[in-house]
Ligand SMILES: Nc1ncnc2c1ncn2[C@@H]1O[C@H](COP(=O)(O)OP(=O)(O)OP(=O)(O)O)[C@@H](O)[C@H]1O
């Protein structure tokens with residue numbers, strides 16, 4: 001293993017867990033690995049022996065009909081829902097089923113929900129400042145002084161999310177699309193290794209959707225992304241490898257063109 005460091009400690013459940021405090025061990029090129037995950041709600045199988053593997057730096061699109069289990073899959077990865085069976089590994093060594101939601105976020109998995117959760121009363125700049133990955137021993141407030149590296153990092157993110165000219169604007173006054181970008185920027189300030197985005201372009205204008213596609217393509221490589229979306233025009237723009245979920249498991253997986261021409265996929269999703 002490289003410079004990776006792990007700390008052993010007891011979590012709330014009283015079990016011992018290994019929480020990565022340094023670099024994630026991705027020596028096999030895989031950032032996320034789900035194996036045989038099943039989740040039932042009152043006897044209904046939302047996920048049914050789902051297996052999936054995401055490579056480091058990959059931009060993976062996940063599509064599928066309503067109720068296919070896409071959001072549930074993200075809930076399992078982020079610790080919101082515990083699987084009945086199966087395993088979820090972040091890198092080679094971190095068993096996510098043993099970590100709390102907070103520990104999973106801290107380990108480097110960021111999640112974007114549909115409704116942006118920004119600080120509406122604060123400026124765009126302050127929103128990014130407040131979400132910066134901080135040394136937890138030092139209480140950071142808006143009054144503490146930013147280092148030049150921190151300022152650079154905020155400036156870089158502002159540019160990336162196309163809000164460079166709106167740094168001083170109050171976040172509550174941004175357009176819907178801009179708020180979504182700001183939230184993505186806030187996630188990026190945490191330097192996540194893996195970003196999960198559930199229906200990120202819902203409610204965006206065509207122009208905003210287009211810009212979001214460019215943003216995601218530019219993030220791939222540096223980050224690993226899992227994008228769930230129903231907007232097929234958007235998916236076509238960003239797609240490399242596409243996974244189709246249906247009834248809680250993988251129906252098809254491969255390049256966009258292959259998946260689009262798959263009769264099974266056309267029958268349950270694209271043909272409707
Ligand atoms: N907390 C829960 N309690 C009961 N049933 C649930 C719960 N969460 C999800 N489900 C059910 O599990 C199934 C999968 O839901 P999920 O939200 O994962 O689908 P999805 O693929 O994200 O769909 P959509 O495209 O509509 O967002 C659905 O039938 C849903 O009703």
Ligand SMILES: [Mg+2]
Nearest residue numbers: 070071072198
């Ligand atoms: Mg969903």
